[in-house]
Amino acid sequence: MKNTEYDFESVIDRKKTNSLKWDLFGDDVPMWVADMDFKVAPAISNAISKRASHPVYGYTIVPDELFLAYIDWWDRRYDFKMSRENMLYSIGVMPSISSIIRCLTDVGDNILIQTPVYHVFFYVIEDNDRNVLENPLIYENGEYKIDFDDLDEKLSQSKLMILCNPHNPIGKIWSEDDLSRIGDLCRKHDVVLISDEIHCDLTDPGVKYNPFESSGNVITCLSPSKSFNIAGFQSSIVHTENVELLERIKNQMHVDNSDSCNVFATAAVAAAYNDSEEWLDELREVLYENKQIVKDYLADELPIIKLVECDATYLLWLDCSALNVPSKVLSGFLRSNQGLFLSAGIDFGLNGDNFLRMNIACPQELLREGLGRLKAGITALNIIKN
Known part of the structure; x- marks a missing residue:
C-alpha cells in the first residue's frame, strides 16, 4: 500500500x-x-472529544452550522446548490424515506424500486403496508443498465419511486442521461422520486457522481454516515425545492420523532465536511x-x-x-x-x-x-x- x-x-x-x-x-x-x-x-475524533469534555449531554437543537456544512460540501465538490430553507434534519436516510412514504402515499399504493437494490428498501415499503413494484435492472456482459420501457410501464402504476444513486449493491453511478430520462418519466406519470445518495462520496479517484436535481417532485436524501464511517451518530438531511412536499415531510417527521438531533451529531458532521x-x-x-x-x-x-x-x-x-x-x-x-x-x-x-x-x-x-x-x-x- x-x-x-x-x-x-x-x-x-x-x-x-x-x-x-x-x-x-x-x-x-x-x-x-x-x-x-x-x-x-x-478531525472527527477531536471534535467529538471536545464536545464530550463538556459534562452535560441534554436535548440538542440543530444549528445552522450543520446545514451550512452540507451546503458548502455539495457546492464545493459537486457544484450542487442547496438552500437552508429547502433542507430538513433527520436521524437517518431510511427513517426519512419511511416518513416520506407515510405522508405521500396511502396503504396499498405501489412504490417502485430498481432491483437488485438495498434490501431495506423492501422492508420500509412492506412494513408501511405499501406494495413493492420492481423495475429489474438488465444485466448483460457483466454490467447493468436500466430497462426504460419497463420503467415507463411500471411508473404508470406507481405513486412513488426510490432511486439509489450511486446504486447499492452494483456500485454504478447513474449517468446524467439516465437521471434525465428517469426524471422525465416520473414527471410524465406524476410520480414523486426519492433519490438516496448516501454513497455519493465513495467513488473511484477522479470520478464524481451526478446529483439528481431536487426540483419538481424530486426529494434527495443525504448523509455523511457512509463516507466518513459515522453512522452511529444518526444524522442526515432531506432536500427538495418543492415547498409543499417539504412542509408535508417536515410534519410527518415530527410525528415520527425522526427529526431530533444526537448531541454529538453536529460536531461530527461539521468536522467531516469542513475538516476531513x-x-x-x-x-x-x-x-x-x-x-x-x-x-x-x-x-x-x-x-x-x-x-x-x-x-x-x-x-x-x-x-x-x-x-x-x-x-x-x-x-x-x-x-x-x-x-x-x-x-x-x-x-x-x-x-x-x-x-x-x-x-x-x-x-x-x-x-x-x-x-x-x-x-x-x-x-x-x-x-x-x-
Whole structure:
C-alpha cells in the first residue's frame, strides 16, 4: 500500500463494542453490513472529544452550522446548490424515506424500486403496508443498465419511486442521461422520486457522481454516515425545492420523532465536511486499491467468480452464477465452513440470487484474510458438490 497521511492499515479489534458488524453474529470475518473497519478522520475524533469534555449531554437543537456544512460540501465538490430553507434534519436516510412514504402515499399504493437494490428498501415499503413494484435492472456482459420501457410501464402504476444513486449493491453511478430520462418519466406519470445518495462520496479517484436535481417532485436524501464511517451518530438531511412536499415531510417527521438531533451529531458532521476532505480522498485511493486486489485475486485464484465492474461504493457485487448454488446456501456455507460472512444476493431481489455482496472497506490484512477464506470455502463446496 502506498504511504498515506492517515492510518488505513491498522486492524482494529471491534469485538465486544456492541458492533452490529462484529458482535451481532460473531463471525470471524464479517464483510456484510455497510460500515468501515477504518479509524475515522482525526478531525472527527477531536471534535467529538471536545464536545464530550463538556459534562452535560441534554436535548440538542440543530444549528445552522450543520446545514451550512452540507451546503458548502455539495457546492464545493459537486457544484450542487442547496438552500437552508429547502433542507430538513433527520436521524437517518431510511427513517426519512419511511416518513416520506407515510405522508405521500396511502396503504396499498405501489412504490417502485430498481432491483437488485438495498434490501431495506423492501422492508420500509412492506412494513408501511405499501406494495413493492420492481423495475429489474438488465444485466448483460457483466454490467447493468436500466430497462426504460419497463420503467415507463411500471411508473404508470406507481405513486412513488426510490432511486439509489450511486446504486447499492452494483456500485454504478447513474449517468446524467439516465437521471434525465428517469426524471422525465416520473414527471410524465406524476410520480414523486426519492433519490438516496448516501454513497455519493465513495467513488473511484477522479470520478464524481451526478446529483439528481431536487426540483419538481424530486426529494434527495443525504448523509455523511457512509463516507466518513459515522453512522452511529444518526444524522442526515432531506432536500427538495418543492415547498409543499417539504412542509408535508417536515410534519410527518415530527410525528415520527425522526427529526431530533444526537448531541454529538453536529460536531461530527461539521468536522467531516469542513475538516476531513483530505482524509476522504485518501480513503477513496485505499478503497480503489482494495478493489484492484479483489479483482486480481479473483482472476488469478478464483476465476469461477466474476467481479461486476463498478465505480462507486465499497461494496463489491460478485457474480457467482457459475457455481450454480443459491446465494443463501452459498453465503451460509461460507459462514459455517470459514467464518466469512458475505451478503446473499437474493436479499437484494430475486434477480440477485446468483450474486454475493462483499464489503471491502477494511485494512488490506483483513481483506486478504477474507479472500483466502472465500477461496477455501469455494474449494470445500466444490469438493462436497462433486
